[in-house]
Amino acid sequence: MDIYYGALIATVIFTIIGVILGIAAYVLTALGLYSIAKNRGMENPWLAWIPIAQFYIIGAIVKELKFGTSFTIPKMELVLPLGCLAVAILSWIPVLGWLISIAYAVVAIYSLYIMYQKYVPQQAVLYTVLSCIGLFAIFIFVIRQKTPVEM
Numbered sequence: 001m002d003i004y005y006g007a008l009i010a011t012v013i014f015t016i017i018g019v020i021l022g023i024a025a026y027v028l029t030a031l032g033l034y035s036i037a038k039n040r041g042m043e044n045p046w047l048a049w050i051p052i053a054q055f056y057i058i059g060a061i062v063k064e065l066k067f068g069t070s071f072t073i074p075k076m077e078l079v080l081p082l083g084c085l086a087v088a089i090l091s092w093i094p095v096l097g098w099l100i101s102i103a104y105a106v107v108a109i110y111s112l113y114i115m116y117q118k119y120v121p122q123q124a125v126l127y128t129v130l131s132c133i134g135l136f137a138i139f140i141f142v143i144r145q146k147t148p149v150e151m
Contacts, residue, residue, distance in 0.1 A: 025137035032140035055080035
């Protein structure tokens with residue numbers, strides 16, 4: 001019986017730590033994106049505090065994604081938040097959901113890379129790779145006061 005109480009206590013402790021880390025990541029991301037949006041003179045920087053709307057801010061910074069010379073995704077300020085909603089809604093469909101999730105992950109990661117390139121070009125690859133393992137919030141917060149290389 002004692003082993004079950006130990007497992008329960010460990011589960012509660014890890015859950016509390018996870019919730020605290022999640023809240024910290026949310027606040028760092030929101031503060032970072034809010035500062036970036038304000039510094040760029042974007043309308044409605046408060047959207048940085050709304051989880052899916054945060055992708056609008058990132059998309060507005062990125063503007064468009066170019067894959068080679070023949071394929072461009074315009075209007076990233078709409079593509080990123082709508083893509084996030086599509087993944088949330090369609091991910092339960094066996095094959096289609098999986099494909100949509102992978103495609104969105106590629107677009108989102110490439111968007112982060114382009115955004116980092118605009119603010120910290122020398123560290124863009126490193127920041128992108130580390131963002132993929134969960135450090136996104138820290139890097140958004142770190143670049144919040146930097147001047148973009150191009151506006």
